[in-house]
Amino acid sequence: MEFDKSALTKLQQLRDELKLKSHLLKNELKDDWDKLEKEWEKNQETITRLKNAANQTAGGLKEAGRAGLSSLKEGYQHIKTALENRN
Secondary structure (H helix, E strand, O other), X not given: OOOOHHHHXXXXXXXXXXXXXXXXXXXXXXHHHHXXXXXXXHHHHHHHHHHHOOOOXXXXXXXXXXXXXXXXXXXXXXXXXXXXXXX
16 A cells, blocks of 8 residues: 655644744634644544555545645645744
8 A cells, every 4th residue: 555655744844844833823823723733633543544444445545645635734834824924
């Protein structure tokens, strides 16, 4: 089963970078961050569950992973852009 590890790795790096800058988050961005963290945890659980599901096709796993990662990527990018615009 092949999962797009590079996309997940890039998303993890962006998340880690933003986490380091989290002290700069204003209340509005803090709410966005908290929502994304909940979504991150949910997606991690889903990815783990899908990896362990023997009857799941590789294509189904990739599609499910892409959908979850896309939403997270957009959210993290929003926060990154907001932080960059504040500097």
